[in-house]
Amino acid sequence: MAETTPAEGKVLTLAITPRSREAIKPAELIQVTGHHELTLNARRAITILWHNAHVQGVEEGRDYTIEIDDLKPDGHKGYEMVEEAVEALMRTIILVRMTNGATRRVQFLGGNDMDSPDRPAGVLTYSFDKRLVEVLKSSTIWGKISIPVLMAFTSKYAVSLYENAAQFANLEFKSFADYSLDEFRDMLGVLPGQYKTFGELNKHVLKPVLAEVNALAPFTMSVLPTKQGKKVTGIRLSWWKKDSDALKDAWDELQRPKVGRKARLSDTVELVSDPVPTVNRLLRQSRARRSPKTS
CATH class of the missing domain: 1.10.10.10 (Winged helix-like DNA-binding domain superfamily/Winged helix DNA-binding domain)
Structure with missing residues (x-):
C-alpha cells in the first residue's frame, strides 16, 4: 500500500514505485527558479539522477551510483558533456518554499565521484543535500516523466515546459x-x-x-x-x-x-x-x- 502523509492522506511521491523508463519526479524538483543557466544536458541529467536514486531508494546521507553512459546525450559519446552537466547542477541553487513560509536554499546535486573517462564502463557516485532530501520525503505532487521523451528533446526549454505540464496532464x-x-x-x-x-x-x-x-x-x-x-x-x-x-x-x-x-x-x-x-x-x-x- 502506498504511504500517505498523516495530515492530509495524500500519497507520498517516494511511495510510488517508478517504472524503468518513467520517472516520478517531485514537483519540488520541477517548479524551480534559478535554473536559467542550465543547459539541455544538465536539465535532463537532474531527472535521470533523481529517477535512478528513486529506484535505489532515497535516504538521507545515502550515495547512489549510475553508469555514466546513462547520462550521455547520444549514448556513446559525450563524457565531457556529462562532467559539465554534473558541475552545473552542483553550482545551481534552487529555492524551496517551506510549509511554514521559510525559504530553503539547496543545491540540485551534492558531492560526487566520477570515474576516469578511460574506463570502459565508468560510474558516477553521487548524493543529494540532506535538506533537499528532507523536502522530497514529504512531497505529494509529482509529474510522470517519460525518459525516452526527455532524452529525445533538442531544446532545454522543451524539457522545462514538458516537465511542468506533466504535473497536470493527467488531472481530470x-x-x-x-x-x-x-x-x-x-x-x-x-x-x-x-x-x-x-x-x-x-x-x-x-x-x-x-x-x-x-x-x-x-x-x-x-x-x-x-x-x-x-x-x-x-x-x-x-x-x-x-x-x-x-x-x-x-x-x-x-x-x-x-x-x-x-x-x-x-x-x-x-x-x-x-x-x-x-x-x-x-x-x-x-x-x-x-x-x-x-x-
Missing part, C-alpha cells in the same frame, strides 16, 4: 494554468533580459518548443497570451490527452532520428501564431460560432 479537474509573463519565463528558465518582447519569445522559444513537445509528449499543449490593452502580460497554458492516432504519431517520431525533426515539424505549429490571438478574442469567436444566425 484541471486543464489549464495561468501565468504572468515573468512567471512563465522563469518556468521555462529563460535568462533575464533575453527575448525581451513577447514577439521575440514567441518566435525563438514558444513556436519551436511547442512543436517539439506536442510531437513527442503523450499530451498536446497550447500557449495563448493574455493582454492588458495591447500589451501581453500573461500566458494561459492548456493541455489535453492525445487520442490513439496521435499517440502512435508521437511514438513514430520518437523512433526517428533527431536530425531533420525541425523540418518535419515546421508546418505543425498552429497554436501560437502571428498575429497572436488573445484568450478573450478566442472566446468571442467561439461564442459567435455557437450563436444562431438571424435573418
Whole structure:
C-alpha cells in the first residue's frame, strides 16, 4: 500500500514505485527558479539522477551510483558533456518554499565521484543535500516523466515546459494554468533580459518548443497570451490527452532520428501564431460560432 502523509492522506511521491523508463519526479524538483543557466544536458541529467536514486531508494546521507553512459546525450559519446552537466547542477541553487513560509536554499546535486573517462564502463557516485532530501520525503505532487521523451528533446526549454505540464496532464479537474509573463519565463528558465518582447519569445522559444513537445509528449499543449490593452502580460497554458492516432504519431517520431525533426515539424505549429490571438478574442469567436444566425 502506498504511504500517505498523516495530515492530509495524500500519497507520498517516494511511495510510488517508478517504472524503468518513467520517472516520478517531485514537483519540488520541477517548479524551480534559478535554473536559467542550465543547459539541455544538465536539465535532463537532474531527472535521470533523481529517477535512478528513486529506484535505489532515497535516504538521507545515502550515495547512489549510475553508469555514466546513462547520462550521455547520444549514448556513446559525450563524457565531457556529462562532467559539465554534473558541475552545473552542483553550482545551481534552487529555492524551496517551506510549509511554514521559510525559504530553503539547496543545491540540485551534492558531492560526487566520477570515474576516469578511460574506463570502459565508468560510474558516477553521487548524493543529494540532506535538506533537499528532507523536502522530497514529504512531497505529494509529482509529474510522470517519460525518459525516452526527455532524452529525445533538442531544446532545454522543451524539457522545462514538458516537465511542468506533466504535473497536470493527467488531472481530470484541471486543464489549464495561468501565468504572468515573468512567471512563465522563469518556468521555462529563460535568462533575464533575453527575448525581451513577447514577439521575440514567441518566435525563438514558444513556436519551436511547442512543436517539439506536442510531437513527442503523450499530451498536446497550447500557449495563448493574455493582454492588458495591447500589451501581453500573461500566458494561459492548456493541455489535453492525445487520442490513439496521435499517440502512435508521437511514438513514430520518437523512433526517428533527431536530425531533420525541425523540418518535419515546421508546418505543425498552429497554436501560437502571428498575429497572436488573445484568450478573450478566442472566446468571442467561439461564442459567435455557437450563436444562431438571424435573418
